[in-house]
Amino acid sequence: MVTEDRPVVSLERVRFRWPGQESDTVAIEELHLNAGEHLFVRGASGSGKTTLLNLLAGVHTPTSGEIRLLGTDLATLSPSQRDRFRADHLGVVFQQFNLLPYLTTLENVTLSCAFSSRKTDRASNSTGVAATARSLLKALNLADDLHTAPVATLSVGQQQRVAVARALIGSPEIVIADEPTSALDADNRDRFLSLLFQEVEAQRCTLIFVSHDPELANRFARSIELAEAGGELERES
């Protein structure tokens, strides 16, 4: 499905408006991302960053315009096909509360494979899903003794790294992250970003990272900015 010349993510004239609102929350004329590209999306709170990610994840459907992921037009898929598509090809990291409190660290990571046999296959290529999860966690500086710990005992920084492991297991083509560093202090934030880039590059994922924090932009090759109201694409650098 993935071909080199075709962009992994492609948006054209995408508009999204919440029912009852006067203006579009998201309005993007054109956006194309190739395999392995990292995009930083900056926008103030309320500018529609999360809404954009919901559109990319196929949780919401645009009011108009076209979103293609890996060459597939999401509009041609039924809701449950979009859910399946998300399970197979996407990894998601939230701002916080990424983990299920009743599962161990390791179970939270392997949970990603629960709804995707594709991810299960890809994660279990040589050593099995659990072993893959363990090595991912280790690569993200999470020691063995944390793997079976209840997630409530983990610090916020550790929890966010577990979320990255969960997003990356099974090597999805696309990873979307919704302000994953906003709950971290500056030191933690920088270490987190380094680890995130390291693993995303190792798996050659396409990364879309949204944040209100302009300081992060310089760590990305590409970045765009969302306007406060109307969501018009402002500039690309």
Add this chain to the structure above:
Amino acid sequence: MNLLRIALKSARFRRTSLLLTVFSIAISVTLLLGVDKVRKETKTSFLNTVSQTDLIVGARSGPTNLLLYSVFRIGNATNNVTWETYETIAAQDEIAWTVPISLGDSHRGFRVMGTTTDYFDYYRYGDKRPLAFDVGQQFDEVYDTVLGADVASSLGYEVGDEVILSHGLVSADFADHDDKPFTVVGILDRTGTPVDRTVHVSLAGIEAIHIDWQGGGRSGVTLDAEQALKFDLTPTSITAFMVGLENRALTFRVQREVNDYQGEPMSAIIPGATLADFWRTISAVEQVLFVISGFVLVAGLLGMLTTILSTLNERRREIAVLRAIGARAAHVVLLIVLETLLVVVAGCIVGVAMLYGLLAIGRPIVTRRFGVDLAMSWLDPTQLLIMAGVIVGAVLVGLIPGFVAYRRSIQDGLDVRI
């Protein structure tokens, strides 16, 4: 990790709020099954108040009336059966045994029944159980009496005690047969039937205490206990008699012969059939009980619905995470339905455990007080059906929060705002 394991772990994590719901379902299940159990055992016990007796014969009357006075000692016979007729019928070839009974007197609220020692040999109740003696033995002398278990326990009688019978059914000093006291020679084991509330004496004893009576009062001459023994104490009439046949297939034929008997008007009833008819008229109460426990179940299910709906709020993030990793609508609904299923299955298991626990504790008490044996048997098909109904009901109820959770997850998307 499949959805069932997720549902299990999630439910275990929130067990405190769910345990209460499990308990309320358990109570409904215990109640429903308990009512069903008691209903069935009561019915069995009622229908077996008399067993192995093929016919009961008395003066012509309605079947229920005959049943009531001969078996339950309730009400009165309008007429008697003469001793000659009794002997004629008892002598027929088809008839294996007969037990005559003679009613009309009482002792401090308990009915007195004159009969023969055949009564102790042939009378059966419950599952063909014969009468057994707690202490003492059958009556032998004219002034001997054998007491039912309730009579002895509530009046505090022991073997060797003296008992004064009263004429008629109300105790009044002027109507006491105090000139001819009886001696307790035996006390029966508890049966859970009207036998427990009966004072048994021989037919000759009944005859002896009435020898100087005419109609409702004393005649002019008085004869003391010793003098009475000198007379012929063969009764002139009895109230009714129980019949055992050589061959049960003859029941209807003998019944017809008795009903058509030329000498005097009589009725013969088949006790099992009449008991069943009678049960039908009094069993409305059990239906009401059943309906009430049904409402308790509905209340339990509604309680579960509110609990599960209220947990949805704290589960929004959990569901957003699952949606983000690709859970579909069906998964979200199923997750919630699985939780209701877990709750209700746990409720059923706890409910059944409580039922058997209560049975184990309550069985001796119920047997002693009501004579109904709540046997520790496996759940029968109706009870399994009741539980299946509870589970299906819970799944249907669980669909409601299931769809609510899915609709919310669509609204929430990947980011749950608190």
